[in-house]
Amino acid sequence: MEPHPNTPTPNTSAPDFAHTEQAARNRREKAIGIARYVWDRAIAADELLALPEDALRKLARAADAHPPRSRETWQAVADLLDEKSRWAAAHPQHPAAVPAHEDEKIMWIKPPVTPWN
Numbered sequence: 001m002e003p004h005p006n007t008p009t010p011n012t013s014a015p016d017f018a019h020t021e022q023a024a025r026n027r028r029e030k031a032i033g034i035a036r037y038v039w040d041r042a043i044a045a046d047e048l049l050a051l052p053e054d055a056l057r058k059l060a061r062a063a064d065a066h067p068p069r070s071r072e073t074w075q076a077v078a079d080l081l082d083e084k085s086r087w088a089a090a091h092p093q094h095p096a097a098v099p100a101h102e103d104e105k106i107m108w109i110k111p112p113v114t115p116w117n
Contacts, residue, residue, distance in 0.1 A: 037063030
C-alpha cells in the first residue's frame with residue numbers, strides 16, 4: 001500500500017538531539033553544576049555512583065539542576081569529581097581544595113552502621 005501523497009517522509013539521516021553538540025554542551029554544563037554541589041559536600045565519585053536513582057534525583061534538585069535522564073551525565077559528574085580530587089591533592093593549601101560544606105555529606109552518604117557485637 002502506498003503512503004498518502006501528503007504524508008511527510010521521516011528524515012532518518014538527521015541525528016536525534018541527544019547526539020548533537022548542543023546536547024553534549026548541555027550535559028557538560030549540568031554535570032559541572034552538579035559536580036560543584038557534590039564536591040562541596042565531600043562526596044567522592046565512587047560514593048556518588050553507588051547512590052540509588054532516587055537519591056541521585058534528589059541530589060540533582062538540591063544542586064538546582066533538573067535530574068539527568070542518563071547515566072552518562074552522572075558519569076561525567078563522577079569524572080569531574082575525580083579530576084577535582086586530583087587537583088586538590090596537588091594543591092592542598094588552595095582554599096578551593098577544601099569542600100565548603102563537608103558537614104552536609106551525611107545528608108547524602110550514610111556511614112556504615114557498626115554492629116553491637
